[in-house]
Structure formats: C-alpha cells, structure tokens
Amino acid sequence: MAFNQESHTLSGEDLRFVSAYVLERSGIVLGESKRYLVESRVSALARALNISSPAALIKRVRAGETALGKQLIDQMTTNETFFFRDVHPFEALREHVLPKVMDARRREKSIRVWSGACSTGQEAYSIALVMLEHFPELADWDVLIEGSDISAKVVAKANNGVYSQLEVERGLPPHMLADYFVEQPPMWRVSGKVRKLVRFETMNLLGQWPLRCKFDIIFLRYVLIYLDDNGKRRVLRQIENLLPPHGYLFLGSSESPMNLTDAFVPVLFGKAVCYQLRSGNTGT
Template sequence: MGCTDADYAYLRELVLEQSANLIDPSRNALFDTKLTPIAKSAGVASLRDFVNLLKNDQPPHLHRAVAEAMTINETSFFRDVKTFNLLRDILLPQLVERRREERRLRIWSAASSTGQEAYSLAILLAEHLPETTSWDVRIFGSDISRKVIEYARAGRYGRLEINRGLPARMLLKYFHRDKEEWEINPRLRAMCEFYPVNLCTPPPSLPTFDLVLLRNVLLYFSQEDRSHVFHTVYQRMADDGYLLLGNAEQAEGSTDLFETEFSSESFFYRPVVRT
C-alpha cells in the first residue's frame, strides 16, 4: 500500500522542521523516488512502513536522512555565466585590490552542494587573478547534506558532471583524469573547505567573509527563514564585502541589511554600513 495524503503531509512537515525546505504537495512523488532506498536500508518493506517507523520510533538519524535526501542538489561548474563574468571582471578584482596589503581572502559558498561552485571560484582566481596563489585564500563551502559535503571534499567528478559548464581547456589545466573520474588539482582543492551547515539554525564558528554566494537556495525557504538567513549572512560579512544571490532571488525584506547594485547584467548586494 502506498503513502496516504497524511503520510506525505507528515514527510513535508518533517523536511520543513529539519531543514526549513518547503516541499510543495505537487512534488510528493519525489518522496517515493528519494526515500525508497533509505526505507530499504532501514529494514522496512514500503515507504508507508517507513513513515510509521519515523512516527513511532522517531530515530533522529533517519529524520536527518529524510531531510538530506530531499535537499535540492542541482549544480554545475560556472553555473550562470553572467554571475561568473561579474565576479571575474568586477567584484573579485575590486576585492583583491582592497586586500592587497593583507593578502587574505575569505569566500563562502553557502549552498555549495557537491562543490562545483567553490571549485569554480578557485579556478577563477587561479586563472584570472594569479597573484592570489601566494595569498591566504580560503573558500568555505557549506550544505545541509553530509553526503554531498563528503562528495565535495573528494573533489572527484564523473564525465557528465565535468561536461556541465567546465571548458575543456580548464578541465585539462586544473583536473587530473583517474579512470572514469576527474580529480581537481590538489592546490585548488586545498583552498576549499566543506562543512555541513543548516543555514536556518545558529551558525557554527565562521570567519568574516569578503564574498558570499547564497544562490538558488532561498526559493525553498519561508519568508521567516529567509529573514533569518539574511541576518546570519550579514553578521558574517565584511563591511565592504559582496553578496550574490541566484537570478530568480532577491534580498526582499532585508533592505535594512543590504543595498542592491547592478553591474554587468547582474545584481549584487553590499552590506548596509553598520552604525
């Protein structure tokens, strides 16, 4: 017997509670696809039995597994050309100029998924701002899913992943082929650190960031949770830092925190000066 509407409602509420992600009822079929393997590994015969297990035994590791399985992990290298052109031509050169004396940069890929965004930033710096190779540069990637964090840390990608957004010249220059996978250059991998972080809970100890990329994740949060995330990001940003969102996202409801600017066909945000 399949799940009832009440079962799906319970699963949607569980995901919302664990990760703040809003799952629309029209996407209930995704639960069947993504949770069936977890149900089997938990030793139950059906997804409905799995829901009953979640309700009755309330095992926290399975609750977390459900939330992580339903997290959207769609990504690619250099996703959104306009954004990376803005970074290459304007934002990163300005930050490098301002940080030239201290020779230090801190960047946060706040919804890093399997790591392509963080590694794209590392490649961008190496390719277009080579002076930073001798700087103290750290790119922090975070995601709610521990599974994708481990994947990102490995820095190894299959053919389909490599073919999404990565120019052949950069592939040959910054990756090493190992059988059917491609592995990121060790020096670039060392620039990137990945941690499991739930953006809607009190943040772990994080440095002050010069640049934050918070792209294509706010769409899945309620307005209240978006507000919380914006406050978290604001508190972790340098006064002269930059925030980038996804193309379909805006910093609505946070005008007291961020000022909107437009350049190179893309929007970006500056923190409001603290008084």
C-alpha cells in the first residue's frame, strides 16, 4: 500500500485522541508541545505496518484494535539508555549499597534487584556486571535482577542481550566488553554468566504489577519524567510496598520524590543520591 506522505500531520482531534489514549494507559504525557514528535512517531508506525496514513492508523485504534493500540503506546516511549548511565549510581552500588544490602541479607544469601523501565537492558546488565566484577562471593548467593518495561519491543531486545558496536562503546569499560561479552560480528552478545543473573518481562508501571517479592535494590530511572503527577504518585506508592527497610531506590538524576510523597528520605553516597523508606514506614 502506498504511504501518503502529505498526510503526515494529524488533525487537532486525532492529536488529542492519541494524547488521551497514551496518558490513560501508560501515564506518558504528550502535550501540544510534543505535536511534532507524536506526528513523526505515528507516521513511522503507520509506514512500518503498511497502513496508508497516520489518520488511518488512529481510526483503527479508535475503532477498538487494542493490539494496534499497544503498538501505538510502545511507539510513544523514549528508550534512551546506555551502560553505566550517569556512573555515580553504579559507584554507590559498588561501594555502599551492595555491601550494606549483603550485610542485611547474609542469612538468606539472597538478593533481588529490579530495573523498572529497563528499556533495552543496559541498566540491568550493568548491575549484573558490578556484581560479577566486584563481589565474587555472590557466586553462591541466590541473585536475581528483574528488568521490566512497558514496551514489548525493548524487552525483546533486552532478552536477546545483543548489542551493536556503538551501543557497547557507550559507557561500557573495554575490559568488561572483553570479559563479559562474546563477539558475533558485527554485534556483541552478553555472555551466559551475565545473562543468567537477569530476567526481563513486559510490565506497565500503571497497570498490574506481577512482581512477587520485595526488592533490596530498585532502579527506577528516567521514567517518572515522562509521567504526569498522578502517575508518578501511583508508581511511588507501589514502590513503598516493594522496598524493605534496608532497601535502596535509585531515581534518575533529574527525578525526585519530593512534592509527590514524604515516604522516602534521600541518602547521599559520594555523588549519588538514592532513597530509603522513611524510618517507621513499612509500606501499606
């Protein structure tokens, strides 16, 4: 089917529909200022699915095609990520957070970490690399890093664990590339010892949370920035119930629970800020 290049722009009504549809189902805010971004992403999806125009795609979502609706939401996500993003949280993880969590969990010898909004997996794999590189004693512990994201596309890539040269050059120290990746020209695959520490699944932070345990460490970075205040509060309320008193929450450097909830207190480790439950708060 020929794609109609001229129908790239969306009517005001279609734009409002997409914004409301995506906000209601994912919490992602797409105001009028994001018009260009919305138009170009809906156009790209229509083209990829061989649908004649963005308007035709939206018409089908309006008519109740929920699978297409999910693809539309997926298309509206911003998946920027890279290995050891921001560096400082991973230094804090190595120097302070993991030693403290290991002290707290020494009897059970079990650690659970969650990378909520994991995108293509680099964050979860970076956590696994810190553990493998600096905590050899964890080899006989029960360790699991769970990664989840609303986008089925990025979760599939995370699951695959295969990255381009450009992707491994973003943040990954060269010796870690040599020690923990297998070259499959022109790509690199995470090796089995890294892969087996990490599990990925699709999960909408504003939907049902199928997570079955508390997490000693939660990375929830660079996702609250995309959500409206209601969505941010809903997510942080649920986090309260997933974090044990000894647990740590990492947010993105531009994100904070301040003005949203007083359930958490900031903890400074070097140049990284993370959060713990305010003392006496044991969730709801």
